[in-house]
Amino acid sequence: MSQLAASGVxxxxxxxxxxIFAARRTxxxxxxxxxxxxxxxxxxxxxxxxxxxxAGGLESVEIPIGLPLGRTFLGLDPLSAAFALIVNLAAAIVSGYAIGYGxxxxxxxxxxxxxxxxxxxxNLVLLAQDAFSFLVGWELMSLASWALVLSEHRSPENRHAALVYLIMASGGALTLLLAFGLLAGPEGGYSFEAIRRVSASGVGPIVLLLALLGAGSxxxxxxxxxxxPLAHPAAPSHVSALMSGVMTKVAVYGFVRLVFDxxxxxxxxxxxxxxxxAAVTALLGVLYALMEHDLKRLLAYHTVENIGIIFIxxxxxxxxxxxxxxxxxxLAFAAAIxxxxxxxxxxSLLFMGSGAVLNATGERDMERLGGLIKAMPATAVAFLVGCIAISxxxxFNGFVSEWLTFQxxxxxxxxxxxxxxLLVPAVGATLACSAALAAACFVKAFGMTFxxxxxxxxxxxxxxxDRCSQIAMLSLALLCLLAGILPGxxxxxxxxxxxxxxGARLAPQSxxxxxxxxxxxxxxxxxSGLLVFVMILLAAAATAFAVRRVASHALRRSAAWDCGFPDASxxxxxxxxxxxQPIRRVFGSVVFRAREQLTMPRPGDTAVARLQVELRDTVWDALYTPIIxxxxxxxxxLNRMQFLTIRNYLTLVFAALVALLIIVGTWR
Amino acid sequence: MSYSDWLIQLAQTALVLGVAPLLSGVTRKIRARLLRRQGASVLQPYHDLLKLIRKEAVVAENASWLFRAAPYLIFATTWVAAALVPTFASGLPLGAVADIIVIVALLGTARFLLALAGLDVGTSFGGLGSSREMLFASLAEPAMLMAVFTLSLFAGSTQLSSISAYMLGPGAGINISLALALVALIIVSIGENARIPVDNPATHLELTMVHEAMILEYSGRHLAVLEAAAAVKLLLYLSLIACVFTPWGTAVAGAGVLAYAVGLLAWAMKLALLAFLLVLFETAIAKMRVFRVPEFLGIALMLGLLGTILLFVSRVSR
Structure with missing residues (x-):
C-alpha cells in the first residue's frame, strides 16, 4: 500500500x-x-x-536518495493514513472543481x-517516515503554494502577501528543522523509527515550543x-480552498506527529x-472574521478560529x-481529528463557493454583492450548507466535533x-462564545452575499x-451532511x-x-445525528402538510412592507x-481598539454625513511592527558596510577570525 | 424501550405543540390583569393562529425560496428541541439520542435560519433585527451552555433525564453553583424569548425591536408558523427550568397511568407558576436600551462561568 501511495506522489x-506544457491550452x-x-x-x-x-506493521518504502549516509523512508501508519485520507479527499473534489474553475x-x-x-x-509530508523527507515535503508544499499565491503577481497586494508568506514559511521550516535536530539526538538517526527508539529525554518541552512555532505558524x-488572511485569498480560489482547507491540516499533522508521536x-x-x-486563537479568529467584509479574507480568518478549536x-x-x-x-483527540x-x-466548500461568486461577479467585497441566491441557486444551496456546518x-458535521469537544x-x-x-472551564466558555460568534459571522457571510x-x-x-464546480460543491455539501448524521x-x-x-480508542460506535x-x-x-435529522425533516414535512390542508393557498407577490417605508434603493x-456594527461596539472596542466618528451635518444642511470607523490590528501592532x-x-x-575601504574590510575579516578562534578556543 | 414509552414520547411531542399557544395566552392574560386590564381570553392565541393561517400570504417580490421555506424549518427545529425536554414524564426514548447540548444547538439552528430570513427581503428593519439577534445570541448561547455545564457536572451526564433524576436524589442540595446556573438560565430565557427587558413581544413599531423586526415581512400562514414556533420556544424554556430545578412530581418512564396524571398536573402547575413569575418580572421592569442588553446577558455568561469554575475546583466529578 505504501508503494501505491508513494507512486501517487x-x-x-x-x-x-x-x-508546464499543458497549461498553454484550455x-x-x-x-x-x-x-x-x-x-x-x-x-x-x-x-x-x-x-x-x-492493525499491521508499518510497511515502508525505502528510496535510496536522501542525506549522506541516510535513506528516505515513505510509509503509511494510521496517523499518516488518516490525514492522507482527509487531504486527498478534499484535494480530489477541489481538483474536480478546478476542471471547471481553473x-x-x-x-x-x-x-x-x-x-x-x-x-x-x-502528500510527501504525510508519507514521510523520516525527518529529511518530511522537511523536503514541507518545503515543497510551502514553495509551491507560495508560487500559487504569486500567480496574480500584478497586484501589489498579492506581492506583499507572498512576501509575508515566504518569510513566515521559512521561519516555520527553520523551527521544525531545529525540532527534528533535537529529537534525532547526537547519533543523528533521522528516521522516525530511530527517533522513537532514542526518545531523548529533556528535549520534550523545547520540541513542543518549536512545534507550536513551526507547525503553528x-x-x-x-x-x-x-x-x-493575506495569502489564502490572494491565490486562485481552488488553491485558496486547498491552502485553507487542506494545507492547515498538514500543519496540524506536523504538530501531532512531533508532539504526540x-x-x-x-x-x-x-x-x-x-x-x-488555542482559546485565544479561536476567539480572535472569529472576531477578526466578523470585522472583515472581503468574503475570501473572512473565510481565511475563520480558518484561524477552526484551528483554535482543533488545538483545544x-x-x-x-x-x-x-x-x-x-x-x-x-475522546479529546478523536474530537480534534x-x-x-x-x-x-x-x-474547501466555502472557498469554492466564494470562487464561484468571484467568477460570476468579479467581486469579493460583500458590500457590493447581494441577492445571488436567485442567480446562482446551486452555489447558494451548497454555500448555505457550508455556512450551517461551519457554525x-x-x-451537520461541525456540530458533532464540537459536541465531542464539549464532552x-x-x-x-x-x-x-x-x-x-481552572483553565478548562474558561476554555469551554471561549469555545462556546466563538461558536456563537461563528454563527453571527456566517449569517453575515451568507446573508450579505446571497x-x-x-x-x-x-x-x-x-x-x-459551470457544471463541474456545481457538482464538486454539492458533493462536499452532501459529505458535510453525511458526516453529520453518520458520525459513528x-x-x-x-x-x-x-x-x-x-494509546486508547473510543468504543466502537457503529x-x-x-x-x-x-x-x-x-x-x-x-x-444520534440521523434521528435528529429525520425528526426535523418529519416535523417540517408534517407542518407543511398540515398547513397546506388547513391554510389558504393564496399567495400574493407585492412590494416589501418594511413598516410602510420601503426604499427603492x-x-x-x-x-x-x-x-x-453592534458586535464591533461590544467586543471590538477592546480587541481592535475600534473608534467610530460620526460627522452629522445640521438639519437642513445638505453636506454629506460621514461615519468613520477605525480598526487596529492589535496583534500586528504589538508584535510585527516592532520586529519590522x-x-x-x-x-x-548594516548597509553602511557596503561602502567601506579595503583596509576596513581587511580589519573586519581579521576581527571576525579572531572572534571565531576565541569562541572555538573557549568552547571546550 | 417499550412501545408505551414511545407512545408517551409521541404524546409529549404533540402536547408541547398543543399547549404552547395556551401558555402564551396565559402569560398575556396574567400581564393584562397585573396592568389592571381585562385582557383577551387565554384561548386568543389559537384564534390568532387560525386567523393568520386562513389569510392570504403576501410575500415581497424579491423574496427567495429561503424566505418561504425558513418558517417551516424554524418551526420544525424548535419543535424537535421542545420534544427532547421532559415535560410530565422523564426517561423517554428520545432523551437517549439527544442531550441538552443538542437542544441548545437546535435552537441555534432555528435562530440561524430566522436571522437569514430577516435578511432575505433586503429591508433595513430585517437586517436590524438579524444583526441584533446574532449579537444577543453570541452572549446568550455561551451563557446557556455554561449553565448546562454546571448541571451536567453535578449529574455526571448531559442528558436531561439523568440531570432531573439527580436533582431528585439525595446528592442534590442547596448549592451556590446551582443557584448561579439558575439565575443564568433565567436571564437567558428572558433574552431568548424576546421578553422585557430585552425585547418587547407586544410591539411592532419600536426601534429597539429584535425578534419582531426579523419577521416583519411575514404574513399569513408563514407568520402563523413563526408565531407558533415562538410560543413553542417559550414553553421549551419554562419546561426546561421546571424539569431541572423543580423535578418533583415528574413521572418516570414506565410508571402507571396515575403517575402520568400526577406528572401532567405537576407540570401544568409548574408552568403556571413560572409564567406568573416571568410576567411579574416583566411588568416590574422597564425595557433596556439595546446596548445595555449585552451587559445583562454578559452577567448571565459570567455567572454561568463562575458556577462551572466553582464546580471544577471543588469536586472530582464522576
Whole structure:
C-alpha cells in the first residue's frame, strides 16, 4: 500500500512537469486537473483501506536518495493514513472543481504546473517516515503554494502577501528543522523509527515550543496567523480552498506527529500553553472574521478560529494523556481529528463557493454583492450548507466535533492538577462564545452575499457557475451532511489513529441503536445525528402538510412592507458593516481598539454625513511592527558596510577570525 | 424501550405543540390583569393562529425560496428541541439520542435560519433585527451552555433525564453553583424569548425591536408558523427550568397511568407558576436600551462561568 501511495506522489510530480506544457491550452489545463482529481481519489482510497485494515506493521518504502549516509523512508501508519485520507479527499473534489474553475485563470502557466506539485508536497509530508523527507515535503508544499499565491503577481497586494508568506514559511521550516535536530539526538538517526527508539529525554518541552512555532505558524495559531488572511485569498480560489482547507491540516499533522508521536510522553503542563493559545486563537479568529467584509479574507480568518478549536481538542488530549486518563484523551483527540476532517470539508466548500461568486461577479467585497441566491441557486444551496456546518449547528458535521469537544471538556474535572482544572472551564466558555460568534459571522457571510437585493450591477447580472464546480460543491455539501448524521463511522475509522497517538480508542460506535454516538457511557451522553435529522425533516414535512390542508393557498407577490417605508434603493439595505456594527461596539472596542466618528451635518444642511470607523490590528501592532522596525533599522545600519575601504574590510575579516578562534578556543 | 414509552414520547411531542399557544395566552392574560386590564381570553392565541393561517400570504417580490421555506424549518427545529425536554414524564426514548447540548444547538439552528430570513427581503428593519439577534445570541448561547455545564457536572451526564433524576436524589442540595446556573438560565430565557427587558413581544413599531423586526415581512400562514414556533420556544424554556430545578412530581418512564396524571398536573402547575413569575418580572421592569442588553446577558455568561469554575475546583466529578 505504501508503494501505491508513494507512486501517487511520483505521478503528481510528473503531472506538475506535464503542466508546464499543458497549461498553454484550455483542454490541457482541464486534463491536468482531471488527472489530479483521479490521482487524489486513488490516494484517498489507499489511505482509507490502510485506515480500516486490521492493525499491521508499518510497511515502508525505502528510496535510496536522501542525506549522506541516510535513506528516505515513505510509509503509511494510521496517523499518516488518516490525514492522507482527509487531504486527498478534499484535494480530489477541489481538483474536480478546478476542471471547471481553473480555466478562468488569467495566466494558467503560473498556476497549473505548481498545483500538482503543491498536492504532491502535502502528500510527501504525510508519507514521510523520516525527518529529511518530511522537511523536503514541507518545503515543497510551502514553495509551491507560495508560487500559487504569486500567480496574480500584478497586484501589489498579492506581492506583499507572498512576501509575508515566504518569510513566515521559512521561519516555520527553520523551527521544525531545529525540532527534528533535537529529537534525532547526537547519533543523528533521522528516521522516525530511530527517533522513537532514542526518545531523548529533556528535549520534550523545547520540541513542543518549536512545534507550536513551526507547525503553528503554518496552521495559523495566533499570533503567527498574520500571513494567512493575506495569502489564502490572494491565490486562485481552488488553491485558496486547498491552502485553507487542506494545507492547515498538514500543519496540524506536523504538530501531532512531533508532539504526540515523537516527543515522548507529555508532562501535564504542556497542555497549558496549547490550551491558552488555542482559546485565544479561536476567539480572535472569529472576531477578526466578523470585522472583515472581503468574503475570501473572512473565510481565511475563520480558518484561524477552526484551528483554535482543533488545538483545544489537542490540548485537552495532552492534559488527559499526561494524567493517564486514556479514555478521556482518546475522546479529546478523536474530537480534534474529527474537526480536522470536518473543517477540510466545509472550508474547501466555502472557498469554492466564494470562487464561484468571484467568477460570476468579479467581486469579493460583500458590500457590493447581494441577492445571488436567485442567480446562482446551486452555489447558494451548497454555500448555505457550508455556512450551517461551519457554525457548528445540527444536523451537520461541525456540530458533532464540537459536541465531542464539549464532552471532553466535561470530563476534565478528573484532572488531578489545579491549573488545567481552572483553565478548562474558561476554555469551554471561549469555545462556546466563538461558536456563537461563528454563527453571527456566517449569517453575515451568507446573508450579505446571497440574500437581499443586489447592491451593484455586477451582482445583479451574475450567472450560475459551470457544471463541474456545481457538482464538486454539492458533493462536499452532501459529505458535510453525511458526516453529520453518520458520525459513528467517522469515529470508528479514527480508532487506529487515537490508539497510536494517545494509546486508547473510543468504543466502537457503529453497532449502536439509531446510529447514535456514545463517547463514554450511554447514561452520560449520546447523540444520534440521523434521528435528529429525520425528526426535523418529519416535523417540517408534517407542518407543511398540515398547513397546506388547513391554510389558504393564496399567495400574493407585492412590494416589501418594511413598516410602510420601503426604499427603492438597494443601498439602504443592511450591509456587512452595519450587520457587524453592534458586535464591533461590544467586543471590538477592546480587541481592535475600534473608534467610530460620526460627522452629522445640521438639519437642513445638505453636506454629506460621514461615519468613520477605525480598526487596529492589535496583534500586528504589538508584535510585527516592532520586529519590522528593528529589521529595517538593522538593515539600514548594516548597509553602511557596503561602502567601506579595503583596509576596513581587511580589519573586519581579521576581527571576525579572531572572534571565531576565541569562541572555538573557549568552547571546550 | 417499550412501545408505551414511545407512545408517551409521541404524546409529549404533540402536547408541547398543543399547549404552547395556551401558555402564551396565559402569560398575556396574567400581564393584562397585573396592568389592571381585562385582557383577551387565554384561548386568543389559537384564534390568532387560525386567523393568520386562513389569510392570504403576501410575500415581497424579491423574496427567495429561503424566505418561504425558513418558517417551516424554524418551526420544525424548535419543535424537535421542545420534544427532547421532559415535560410530565422523564426517561423517554428520545432523551437517549439527544442531550441538552443538542437542544441548545437546535435552537441555534432555528435562530440561524430566522436571522437569514430577516435578511432575505433586503429591508433595513430585517437586517436590524438579524444583526441584533446574532449579537444577543453570541452572549446568550455561551451563557446557556455554561449553565448546562454546571448541571451536567453535578449529574455526571448531559442528558436531561439523568440531570432531573439527580436533582431528585439525595446528592442534590442547596448549592451556590446551582443557584448561579439558575439565575443564568433565567436571564437567558428572558433574552431568548424576546421578553422585557430585552425585547418587547407586544410591539411592532419600536426601534429597539429584535425578534419582531426579523419577521416583519411575514404574513399569513408563514407568520402563523413563526408565531407558533415562538410560543413553542417559550414553553421549551419554562419546561426546561421546571424539569431541572423543580423535578418533583415528574413521572418516570414506565410508571402507571396515575403517575402520568400526577406528572401532567405537576407540570401544568409548574408552568403556571413560572409564567406568573416571568410576567411579574416583566411588568416590574422597564425595557433596556439595546446596548445595555449585552451587559445583562454578559452577567448571565459570567455567572454561568463562575458556577462551572466553582464546580471544577471543588469536586472530582464522576
Amino acid at each position: 511520483g505521478l503528481l510530480l510528473a503531472l506538475s512537469v506535464l503542466g 483542454p490541457g489545463t482541464r486534463l491536468i486537473y482531471a488527472a489530479c482529481a483521479a490521482v487524489c481519489a486513488g490516494l484517498a482510497g489507499v489511505a482509507l483501506l490502510r485506515l480500516l485494515a486490521p 480555466v478562468h485563470a488569467r495566466e494558467p502557466q503560473r498556476v497549473v504546473p505548481f498545483y500538482p506539485a503543491f498536492i504532491a508536497g502535502m 503554518k496552521a495559523g495559531l495566533v499570533p503567527l496567523h498574520a500571513w494567512l 515523537l516527543a515522548g510522553p507529555p508532562a501535564w503542563w504542556w497542555s497549558v500553553p496549547v490550551l491558552v493559545i 481538542g489537542l490540548g485537552l488530549a495532552l492534559a488527559f494523556e499526561a494524567s493517564g486518563l486514556r479514555a478521556a484523551a482518546a 474529527f474537526h480536522v476532517f470536518n473543517h477540510s470539508l466545509f472550508k 457548528a449547528l445540527p444536523p 471532553a471538556i466535561l470530563l476534565s474535572p478528573q484532572l488531578p492538577q489545579w491549573v488545567p482544572r 440574500l437581499g437585493r443586489p447592491r451593484t450591477q455586477a451582482a445583479s447580472s451574475a450567472a450560475e457557475t 463511522f467517522v469515529i470508528d475509522s479514527l480508532g487506529a489513529v487515537t490508539q497510536m497517538a494517545v 453497532g449502536q441503536a439509531w446510529l447514535r454516538i456514545v463517547p463514554i457511557d450511554i447514561h452520560r451522553s449520546a447523540y 438597494p443601498a439602504t439595505q443592511y450591509t456587512a458593516g452595519s450587520f457587524a 522596525r528593528f529589521v529595517a533599522a538593522t538593515a539600514e545600519r
